[in-house]
Amino acid sequence: MGGMSFGDLLRKVWVPLALCTFVVVTWALVTGLAGTVYERTLAINLIYLVLVLALQIFSGNSGVLSFGHVGFMAIGAFVSALLTIPEDTKKATFLTMPGFLDWILDTNVGEVPAILLGGLIAMVFGILFAPPIVRLRGVQAGIGTLAILIIVYVFNIQTTSITRGTSTMIGVPETTSTEDALMAVLATIVVAYFFQQSRRGLRLRALRENERAARSVGVASEFERGVAWVLSTFIAGVAGAIYAHYITAFSATSFYFDITFIAIAMLVVGGLTSVSGAVFGCIGLAVVQEALRRFEVNGLFGEKPPVGIATFGLALILLVTLILRPRGITKGREIPFPTDWTWPGRKQRATASEETSVATAPPAHGAPAESGT
């Protein structure tokens, strides 16, 4: 390690550095040029990016697609909200708080601890759900995680004494700024990339490529998937908490199929297996969606499309991507190091992380070799 040159070091941190720069530049351009109109869109999509990165940590590395992460986002949002709403408001709002949770009414832990606690409690539920989920793969995992989403949703809708059900939460302090969301994104990019590059991430990616081969050399498939699952539920919880403190008015219905669909579309369109895919997919689809929304509201050349065109467009892009470019716009690769650029169509330099995707049929020539970090 002592002999590592500057070039080696740069190569090691290149991907997160480039992605963080890209996100910061996007942020600066939008806040600088577009002004306050797009500030809200920007902040919300940055928070979505945290969620998409959480999803990438689990699904991208393990190849197991999860439809359940928005459930953990909901847990983070409600926990963090309940721990920060002013005590008086809480006492007036939550009249039927169950006895064993009475202490919440007199508790206010402040913003940052609340966000972290939101993530932690989401993670506790993640740990509870981990034993069944890590045993599932493929469609079954999709169904199992979807079941988690519905379980959390139904619980939140029904348990009105704690969550107010379909009614909006009242008095959630608006403490998240766009800059806070940006910081969370940068931190998550770093965590996601270095998790992917860690020994643990490598083992998980080996499982994704060929589970039997990986197990045969001693990779504990369920444990490795579980670690990624728990880490990603924590980040999803944090994303939910940040979301809660940004939009402040939300209810149990805010965290269901809509956000799940957007997050999965962003990740799959970008390219599931790379952190770059999560970032580019999220920002790319956010731009498309916002453009369609503007079109929906303002019309173009005097023609006004019917409401619904924005979501329709997103779904269409997802479907067309799955058909034409099933590994996503990045093909599941990270941003190549500047000296590694090749002309399109030439054989790319094989690196460790980029070869398969949950969204594709496997390549006909068999598994690419995994190389070390």
Next chain:
Amino acid sequence: MIDPSALPLAAATEIQYAVDAIGYGTVYALMALSLALLFGVMGLMNFAYGELIMVAGYTMYLSRDWSWPVMVIVTIVVVTVFALAMERLAFRPLRRASPVTLLVSSFAVSIMLQQIAYMAFPGPPKGIKPFSFLRDNVDIGGVRISHLTILTAAVTIILLVATTIVLKRTMLGIQLRASTEDFHMAQLVGVRANGVIVAAFAITGLLAGAAGLLYNLRFGSVTALRGQDPLLIAFVGGVIGGLGSLGGAALGGFMLGALTTALTAALPNNVRSYTTLFAFLAVIAVLVFVPNGLITLRVGIVRSLWRSRRRPPNSELAAPAAGGD
């Protein structure tokens, strides 16, 4: 009020619930059967299936002024056309994709159809005119049963039997069952891939048309999200019963559908909805402990599929857990 020849009121109500439960349970059985068929033939867990029910509803809304036989035929034709279009436009280009890709794409199709419905029919739910002869009830020994319930039960049972006969006795059915068992082997012995897949979509379209008619008549109105609830029930029932087996899925769909119908009628709102929570916990448990489903009937022709279907080399996506097939 108290007529010794009639049943006590409470018992009569319970019988009414039971009849309702059976009548509508069979609708869910049809839906679960369709889902299992598509899953068997091409590994597609079709979330857009619920939208076929919704399409049926809007067709009924548009054809509300026509006589009922025309409405029935038009609805079934339109739904079948939608099912076939879905296959041609969205799923045929993804024929070789993994089941997870198909699952995600069916989500996309489902959302697209919902948004089209939002765009085409904005505003409040659209009313569906019930057929006049379905409004009445018959009185059997003090139990009042609506004509609609009787019709529903009769039609769905006939369709289930007919589907079974088609699958068991006709050349098409044999090809379908062979394809669900081993798609590539079936192709090797001369089954045409496009043929069976189109046939599977056509059958699910016909069944969805019929199920949609009966389901929407019961609600009397249609919204863009009308397909979500029946889809989830049929799908959960199918998974618990065993999506790998047509019979198991149908029975699972029937039992969960009947249970839901009975609970909806009998229980207060909050209990009913926590039931959903337990149903989905049961789904996770079934997936982990008995991935073939609880009902491993011998009529199941594709029992092993859930575990071993079309496993592409070098992919765990289609290939679930270790253990024997």
